Amino acid sequence: MRKEELTFLYKKFLSPETSDRDRELILTILQDCDEQDLPNLEEVLKGENKNIVLNDHKSDEIFASITGEKLYPAVRPIWKSKVFLRAAAALIITGFSILFYLNNRGIINSDHNKPESNFENTTKFVKQIKLNDGSTISLKQGAKLLVLSDFVQDTIRRVQLIGEAFFEISKNPKKAFVVENSGAFDVRVLGTAFNLINTPYKNILVLNHGKVQVKSGLKQVIILPGQKAAFDKSKQSFEVSPTDTIESSNWINNLLAFDREPIQKIFSDLNSLYPEQRLRLNEKFEAEIFTGYLPSNDLDKSLEILNRAFNTTIIYKHQ
Structure with a gap:
């Protein structure tokens, strides 16, 4: 069997998509091959996009679980033995398959603090995000959401918000959903819907339904539907x-609500949303409200x- 074919078998053995039955067949082939046909391990792993470091303790643990012996016993001059090489080849394959399994399960994590996903709304529309736990997040213009944990493996669903967003959290009594490091306070829920604002000057939560806990240091409060919480x-x-x-x-729903708002303020908001239009305001209506x-x-x-509403043109596009 050619070395290219053996290298392919190595990679197929390491693939998480390979069935247990196929691994048994591949292992049998590799153990029966001649010494000179065995590919170099570096050649096998070349091109694999896995940044994994296996320390001595974990290597020893994997070795012992397979052979029942320690990885670093007294030196024995048998490394040139054909039987030993075959066993070593099988051990390398098995060890790396365990390593890939541990990594895919999240037991070995090369960068634990790296956010799983980042979402940012750079449009003028509301951006809706569907997380893998079924939760739906609506991001307002300019808002950013960072997913800080693995919702499948971790015991807490952790996110961070910059800006404003509406959360519809999928209920999971075993895994709390926490919005943390998002301004003055953290939010902890199991399943609910709420609006959260986090800007340098404003931190406000409005609860639509369900129940949430807001916490800042040792201070914490339970918020009920129809209530607004702000931290002074x-x-x-x-x-x-x-x-x-x-x-x-x-x-x-892409609506801006105004309650006795000065026309001058509305004009400023529209102008900031559409600066390229260079809007003009009829000065006679600056003091009016809407x-x-x-x-x-x-x-x-x-x-x-x-x-x-005013039965005349009060704001118009620059011609």
Whole structure:
């Protein structure tokens, strides 16, 4: 059998997609091959994109589990033995297959602190993310979500939020969902829906349904549906109050809610969303106020609604 074919068998043996039956057949072939036909281990692993380090303790543990002996006994001059080489080849294959299994299961992790996934909304629309536990996260414009743990292997589902997002968490009593290092406080839930704002100047949670725990240092509070929680840094305490949950999350449907808002402020918001349009405001209406909803992703519709409300053109595109 050619060395290229043996190298292929090595790689197939190491593949997690290879069945146990195929591994037995491959191992039988490799053990029966001649010494000069055995490929070099470095050649076998060349091109494998696995950055794994196996320390001496783990190597000894794998060796002992297979042979019943320690990896580093007294030196014996039998390394040139054909039988020994065959056994060594089988041991290398088995050892690396165990190593790949441990790595794929998360027991050996070359970079434990590296976030599993990063999501960022750089568009003017709401970006919806589906996590592998079934949870759905709606990211507002400019928001960023970092997934910090492996939802399958780890006992806690950990994420970090920068900006604003609406969370619909898949219920799992065995694995809490934690939004951590996201401003003034952390959020811990099992399954619920809530809106969370984390900016340098604002940290607010609004709970739609379910129950959540917010925590900052030793301070912690349970929040119920229809409540808003904010952390007062000056007082180092939580402020909990009733709130309109629909209004807080209208942005999910690409709506901006305004309650007696000055037209000047609305104009500034629209101008920041669509700077390339160079919007103009009729100065006569700067002091007027507006109550209602505007679509954040449709400038023409927003201008139509505003102009119709005042029965004249108050904001228009620069010609």
